[in-house]
Amino acid sequence: MAAFFVLMLILFLAACAPRYPLGIPEAEWLEMSPEQRLQAREKQVALDRAAAERRAAAERARAEEAARFQAELLEKRRQAAYGERVQCVLDPVEARIFGNWRQVEPVAMDLVVGMELEVPLRERSGSTVRRRTTSYASFDGQTVAVCREPLAPAAASGRDNCLRLLGTFEDYRRGMVQQLEAPDFLRGRLRCNLVPAVGMPPRLIIER
Structure with missing residues (x-):
């Protein structure tokens, strides 16, 4: 039980820790120029957008597959001897x-x-x-x-x-x-x- 609470505490602290674009460490981030930080943020936004588009495409594919399966199931039921x-x-x-x-x-x-x-x-x-x-x-x-x-x-x-x-x-x-x-x-x-x-x-x- 003690180990469980220690694990939960570690996860909580990790969630509360500051996060910087592209996973850049805090020490490195603090040394970057404003231009470098802007570039990092823009790249992170692009990566996030691409990831969201992939998730949306995967969700559409799952929905289309489910619709095809349902249509096939209804047809097989209708035609079943x-x-x-x-x-x-x-x-x-x-x-x-x-x-x-x-x-x-x-x-x-x-x-x-x-x-x-x-x-x-x-x-x-x-x-x-x-x-x-x-x-x-x-x-x-x-x-x-x-x-x-x-x-x-x-x-x-x-x-x-x-x-x-x-x-x-x-x-x-x-x-x-x-x-x-x-x-x-x-x-x-x-x-x-x-x-x-x-x-x-x-x-x-x-x-x-």
């Missing part, structure tokens, strides 16, 4: 966040074959600090997977920590409900049903 899309609910559910099991808000997922979704897990309201983490959900036609990491990189690295619901076409058509757990990550009741879609037999349409 019967059996390629499921809607699932995790409730009740607990997530391992910062080393402790915590109740999180119910999670609803609309999954289609070929698309992996980033699903936020938020601690239930009422907590002093509402912690959160992220999961990644997918459906391949037989398995609904909710994973700590994106499925492909996790499988390649051997760190495949997923909650999985396995079923046949008929299982998902009737609706599946199971209590599941992924060690040190997620546990709860998962229920899933197929979404009515193109190719659904007329008899099933009438039944629904």
Whole structure:
């Protein structure tokens, strides 16, 4: 604990220390002429502006990528044949966040074959600090997977920590409900049903 406070004090003092353009040391800055200081300030402004432009460009790229993904997801959902899309609910559910099991808000997922979704897990309201983490959900036609990491990189690295619901076409058509757990990550009741879609037999349409 003492070491923590020492570290905080060092960071505080560092934040309070005077800062000069381009990281110039104070002793050197005090020896510079007014013209040199002006040049240093102008160069620092240019560097700051360039950094801000790079951040803005990166943010625009992320927004464009998110928009493309959302458009692709909506199109895949629209075109999905019967059996390629499921809607699932995790409730009740607990997530391992910062080393402790915590109740999180119910999670609803609309999954289609070929698309992996980033699903936020938020601690239930009422907590002093509402912690959160992220999961990644997918459906391949037989398995609904909710994973700590994106499925492909996790499988390649051997760190495949997923909650999985396995079923046949008929299982998902009737609706599946199971209590599941992924060690040190997620546990709860998962229920899933197929979404009515193109190719659904007329008899099933009438039944629904």
